[in-house]
Amino acid sequence: MRGLRIRVRGIVQGVGFRPFVYGLAERHGLTGWVRNTSAQVEIELDGEPGALDAFLQELRDDAPPLARIDAVEVEERPPSGFGSFEIVESAHEEGWQAIPPDTATCEACHAETLDPNERRYRYPFTNCTHCGPRFTIIEDLPYDRRRTTMRRFEMCADCRAEYEDPRDRRFHAQPVACPACGPHAWLHGPTDDGTGGDPLARCAALLRDGRIVALKGLGGYQLACDATNDDAVSTLRSRKRRYGKPFALMVPDEGWAERLCRPTDAERNALLSRERPIVLMKRRDAAEIAPEVAPGLDTLGLMLPYTPLHHLLLREFEGPLVMTSGNLSEEPIAIGNDEAVERLGEIADAFLLHNRDIYARYDDSVVRQLAGVVTPIRRARGFAPAPVELPFETARDVLAVGAQQKNTFCLVKGSKALLGQHIGDLENLETLEHFQDALATYERLFRVRPEIIAHDMHPDYLSTQVAQEYPDPGAVRVAVQHHHAHVVSVMAEHGIRDPVIGVAYDGTGYGTDGTVWGGEVLVADWSRFERVAHLRYAPMLGGEAAIRKPYRMAAGYIWGVCRGATESEFAAFTATLPIGERIILRRQFEAELNTPLTSSCGRLFDVAAALLDVRREAVYEGQAAVELEAVADPRVDEIYPYDILRRGEGWIIDPAATLRALWCEHRAGRPLSTTAAAFHNTVASFTAAVCERIRERHDLERVALSGGCFQNALLTARLVETLEATGFEVLTHRAVPPNDGGLSLGQAVAAYAIATSS
Ligand SMILES: [Zn+2]
Ligand SMILES: [Zn+2]
Numbered sequence: 170m171r172g173l174r175i176r177v178r179g180i181v182q183g184v185g186f187r188p189f190v191y192g193l194a195e196r197h198g199l200t201g202w203v204r205n206t207s208a209q210v211e212i213e214l215d216g217e218p219g220a221l222d223a224f225l226q227e228l229r230d231d232a233p234p235l236a237r238i239d240a241v242e243v244e245e246r247p248p249s250g251f252g253s254f255e256i257v258e259s260a261h262e263e264g265w266q267a268i269p270p271d272t273a274t275c276e277a278c279h280a281e282t283l284d285p286n287e288r289r290y291r292y293p294f295t296n297c298t299h300c301g302p303r304f305t306i307i308e309d310l311p312y313d314r315r316r317t318t319m320r321r322f323e324m325c326a327d328c329r330a331e332y333e334d335p336r337d338r339r340f341h342a343q344p345v346a347c348p349a350c351g352p353h354a355w356l357h358g359p360t361d362d363g364t365g366g367d368p369l370a371r372c373a374a375l376l377r378d379g380r381i382v383a384l385k386g387l388g389g390y391q392l393a394c395d396a397t398n399d400d401a402v403s404t405l406r407s408r409k410r411r412y413g414k415p416f417a418l419m420v421p422d423e424g425w426a427e428r429l430c431r432p433t434d435a436e437r438n439a440l441l442s443r444e445r446p447i448v449l450m451k452r453r454d455a456a457e458i459a460p461e462v463a464p465g466l467d468t469l470g471l472m473l474p475y476t477p478l479h480h481l482l483l484r485e486f487e488g489p490l491v492m493t494s495g496n497l498s499e500e501p502i503a504i505g506n507d508e509a510v511e512r513l514g515e516i517a518d519a520f521l522l523h524n525r526d527i528y529a530r531y532d533d534s535v536v537r538q539l540a541g542v543v544t545p546i547r548r549a550r551g552f553a554p555a556p557v558e559l560p561f562e563t564a565r566d567v568l569a570v571g572a573q574q575k576n577t578f579c580l581v582k583g584s585k586a587l588l589g590q591h592i593g594d595l596e597n598l599e600t601l602e603h604f605q606d607a608l609a610t611y612e613r614l615f616r617v618r619p620e621i622i623a624h625d626m627h628p629d630y631l632s633t634q635v636a637q638e639y640p641d642p643g644a645v646r647v648a649v650q651h652h653h654a655h656v657v658s659v660m661a662e663h664g665i666r667d668p669v670i671g672v673a674y675d676g677t678g679y680g681t682d683g684t685v686w687g688g689e690v691l692v693a694d695w696s697r698f699e700r701v702a703h704l705r706y707a708p709m710l711g712g713e714a715a716i717r718k719p720y721r722m723a724a725g726y727i728w729g730v731c732r733g734a735t736e737s738e739f740a741a742f743t744a745t746l747p748i749g750e751r752i753i754l755r756r757q758f759e760a761e762l763n764t765p766l767t768s769s770c771g772r773l774f775d776v777a778a779a780l781l782d783v784r785r786e787a788v789y790e791g792q793a794a795v796e797l798e799a800v801a802d803p804r805v806d807e808i809y810p811y812d813i814l815r816r817g818e819g820w821i822i823d824p825a826a827t828l829r830a831l832w833c834e835h836r837a838g839r840p841l842s843t844t845a846a847a848f849h850n851t852v853a854s855f856t857a858a859v860c861e862r863i864r865e866r867h868d869l870e871r872v873a874l875s876g877g878c879f880q881n882a883l884l885t886a887r888l889v890e891t892l893e894a895t896g897f898e899v900l901t902h903r904a905v906p907p908n909d910g911g912l913s914l915g916q917a918v919a920a921y922a923i924a925t926s927s
């Protein structure tokens with residue numbers, strides 16, 4: 170006989186780890202005990218050496234689906250003479266406890282809801298240790314039912330028996346419930362006929378009838394309508410005041426996804442993953458979907474049902490549904506029943522409500538395959554707050570407040586970076602309150618007391634003000650430049666500290682010289698950066714307004730960048746400017762009035778889209794670039810000319826020749842599929858050329874890509890290909906978004922490095 174003491178760290182609580190250990194010990198004839206402590210699971214065992222070895226092997230190999238084992242420590246000790254194996258009372262102290270994020274309904278639970286002999290037949294709140302709600306219902310840790318919104322539901326005898334049986338799939342499943350004791354759903358609205366019929370069947374009937382239904386999902390309300398019904402989709406757009414921007418769809422099953430799109434293997438895996446994100450995929454030409462779902466795009470965002478409520482509804486409906494956040498454009502997603510009925514009353518014809526409260530808002534997550542890697546574009550339900558493991562351990566907690574757009578915050582504790590869920594654009598009071606609520610929840614759940622507070626350099630960002638007003642005057646404030654933070658975010662994900670060539674291409678970021686940066690090539694490590702190359706500055710005529718009006722940006726480029734003799738070549742374009750506006754713009758340009766300078770790569774894409782007449786005015790951010798990518802043919806390998814100019818110690822990328830060639834070709838009648846693709850190829854080409862020059866001078870082999878422009882799959886694929894072909898090692902995002910949604914991770918790591926190096 171031998172004795173062992175084992176400690177397991179990682180996500181090992183709230184995932185059925187103790188019953189798993191219990192079953193394993195029983196099977197190998199071992200005695201002893203298992204218990205949770207605040208930070209880990211502890212096991213003591215007596216048994217035969219062979220049985221103990223087998224136990225250790227299976228502990229790692231067969232762990233429950235939601236568990237993530239980071240470390241197993243094993244210590245030999247003399248046998249204690251245990252008589253049996255037991256699960257003993259938890260020893261909870263203050264401290265860290267890793268719980269998995271909300272997880273899609275597992276196969277076993279799904280099967281139960283479809284079996285008329287089961288007591289949970291058609292029950293929309295079925296869940297178990299391997300699936301169901303988590304962070305959307307947790308008010309505090311340690312994780313148990315008393316500290317969730319399930320508190321008000323007293324378990325019935327049947328549920329309690331499952332909850333207390335270590336051999337049951339629902340042993341200590343905190344949200345366990347059944348029709349006899351748990352939450353229930355009902356239909357509310359003007360069409361309520363008071364018949365008390367099955368709410369899901371009635372909801373599906375309304376949807377088939379072209380109505381808009383607000384339904385209470387996992388992390389907030391969603392608005393649903395028939396995705397094949399033009400009128401329903403158009404009505405939803407106008408009521409929600411969301412124009413142009415694509416809607417996501419929920420489809421009943423994988424077969425439906427294949428009917429509408431052409432998923433790659435990686436995309437199919439993402440679709441079926443337990444995070445169940447919205448996956449952006451190439452649509453089939455023949456896909457029968459209302460054109461208003463995703464106008465001007467060659468992709469659709471699809472997701473599969475992820476709660477029993479969704480499964481049952483989609484089963485009744487038997488087709489694709491638009492499934493979008495339950496909010497007015499730009500506001501946070503609604504979570505409370507009264508709140509939803511009030512805020513969404515003008516949008517929805519009916520409400521599918523239920524009485525399990527949502528404690529924290531989590532939007533649906535969005536992923537896209539970029540250069541072969543499925544990457545989050547919006548990181549929320551299913552992903553947050555799963556920590557990103559960092560290659561260092563800090564004794565001082567860090568808070569990074571993120572950017573103004575697509576805001577997330579990030580908390581660092583020990584070696585873990587906890588990136589909060591997608592909050593949205595910090596432009597209104599509601600979103601700011603959402604930010605503050607979510608931050609307060611995380612600080613409480615994870616016992617974080619930030620001593621270092623990182624923020625953007627932009628003085629007018631609301632997040633910068635939040636950092637300055639943070640109620641701890643003793644905490645150190647560190648301002649991190651926007652594009653430096655982008656580059657550090659991708660470095661941190663890969664655990665890379667040594668200097669890299671950082672390519673940060675996005676729409677807007679505050680530069681150290683007060684101009685608007687966005688086409689930046691840096692040499693950077695965590696604490697320092699040098700701006701070694703950037704896109705040539707162009708005037709933004711009318712400032713911010715140029716973002717919504719790509720034709721203004723094009724005029725700025727024509728007058729400010731493609732100067733002199735070439736300008737007459739563009740006369741046919743400038744003649745298309747609205748006449749009154751043209752005079753004003755020209756005056757603004759000459760007097761340098763309200764014309765900030767920008768090196769933004771996002772704006773350069775806008776210019777190309779405007780010149781090609783793909784998009785002259787944008788109704789949502791990034792629309793011009795997204796549509797330009799949609800028309801480009803990836804088989805084209807043409808590249809337009811460009812210039813790389815030497816300036817002091819660095820380089821300026823001058824795209825004047827590119828735009829001239831683009832415009833000439835367009836005027837000559839070359840198809841958009843060719844010109845748009847050649848433009849993408851050119852951006853990849855000049856970027857790789859600049860990296861090559863930096864490699865020669867700085868002896869760096871590693872390139873890190875970040876920034877919103879790298880949500881563009883064609884650009885990302887082209888650039889990665891080109892760089893790898895010339896021997897560069899390329900780092901791209903995997904765990905956090907390349908856009909500003911991932912910025913807070915870079916801010917946190919950069920601020921930690923800056924604060925601890927001085
Ligand atoms: Zn389950
Ligand atoms: Zn029950």
Ligand SMILES: [Zn+2]
Nearest residue numbers: 675678877909
């Ligand atoms: Zn950015």
